[in-house]
Every structure is written in C-alpha cells, then in structure tokens.
Amino acid sequence: MAAKTLSSLERKVVQLMAAGLLDEAVSRQVGLSVRTTRRIIGKLAQRLAAKSRFQAGVLAVRNGWIDA
Numbered sequence: 001m002a003a004k005t006l007s008s009l010e011r012k013v014v015q016l017m018a019a020g021l022l023d024e025a026v027s028r029q030v031g032l033s034v035r036t037t038r039r040i041i042g043k044l045a046q047r048l049a050a051k052s053r054f055q056a057g058v059l060a061v062r063n064g065w066i067d068a
Contacts, residue, residue, distance in 0.1 A: 006044075006065050013040050015066045018057030 006014065009030065016026040027037035041053060048063075050056035060066045 006060070010040060010044055011066060013037065014044055014057060014060045017041060017044075017053050018060065018066060 012030055013026055016029055021029070023034055023037050023041065026041075027034045030037065032040075041056070044050075044060075045053065045056045048056050048059045050059055057066075061068045
C-alpha cells in the first residue's frame, strides 16, 4: 500500500484530479509543465495501486489524504 502521507504538491495534484480537471488544467494550477504533471499523476496512481486517475482520486479520499 502507499505511504500514509502525500507531499503538498501531490495532495494538490490529486485534489485537482479528483475535481475532474484535465492534465493541462492541473499543470496550470500548480505551475508545472504538463509532462511533469503527468509524471506526478503516474507516480500517484502507482503509489495508490490505482488502475485509473479516477480510482486514484477515490482512493485518496477513502484514505483521508484529501477531502471529498
């Protein structure tokens, strides 16, 4: 299972992802390139053992890492 904490950047990215923003919009919000944002999303999905970005958001909420 994933670590019990997320960095502030990871938390922000997963919050925006869970809110339904696309990679481009997430990258603008956090001030990173789309490529870097996609890497973060991929690593988050891997850490959460998620099969999709939607599932990553659900798991982050269920684990209490972000608010619904």
